Amino acid sequence: MYAEIVNYYNVAGIIPTVSLGAYSSGDQIGTTGSIATNVGAGGAIGGLIAKPPGYGVSIMQITVVDLDAQNAAMDLLFFNAATTIASTDNNPMDISDAEMAAHFVGIVSISGADYQSWTGAVGSQSIATVTNVGLSFQCTPANTPDWRVSIVCRGTPTYTATDSLRVYVHFLVD
């Protein structure tokens, strides 16, 4: 006998507000993203994902759209609830051991080789797609409304606009 598993697909678009100065490896990119809103098939942002406390999440795929083709390697840190990050954008990532122990549930790495880039009529653009991720975790049983993701830079990109980077997290909710 087994319990029936019901998965709901969703994709969240995270728009880290980047700064225009050069990043260093180990820097935080943007602020911690909250997966409380989702991007539907139409691309519109909005709408809470209906989910009970303690629901499960399986990260299936990460897509990074880099409108400056900086192709920066980065690590995505996933947390099962709201987490206090001491650092700010474009400064070394700083999070306490206690916060990590309490909420960190996994890391997904994007490498420079994951990007496909081109130079088109509107400039250089690139996309990284990492499939078959398979990072699963349970959100905290308390009635937290969402889970979180933070981005740690592992390259030295310089972006030309504050919205040059978008990260899509494709996931199943169970």
Place this chain on the structure above:
Amino acid sequence: MRLQASEKLKSTSFTMAINTAIYAVDDLMGTVCALPAKSPTGVIVIESISILDKSSQNSPMVIVFITTSTVGVGTNNSNISIPDASLRSTCRGCVAVSAGDYKSIAASSVASKLNLNMLIPSSNDLSPAFFLICKGTPTYGAATDLVVTVSYYVE
């Protein structure tokens, strides 16, 4: 995981609308191709992509998946042109095909990208689509010489 025939697997072949002039790196190859199936529950899963190159040009390319076929990406055999806002809002994944992926079969060459498991949002209102960005300098012998077959689950 339970394996069960679901009849949700679809394969669609596209004869790309190319021409016989030489392509350059970062040119659009053909036009935007819409997958005909729409998902009532929100997602399709790209499982594999196969390419038949009847001219054996073995061109590397990038296959970009987007959430709708209504996005302008430029014209065939010209430099790709997709606005940042469109790419940012519609792109959900890409697949790279390298020259080394091709195998010669008689006068043709073929390539397959397998085990992709790429999730693309879909709905009853939107058909996911894709377009090709050339990463080589192929010259095809006929306008029907490039065929792309996409196999995917409609969930």
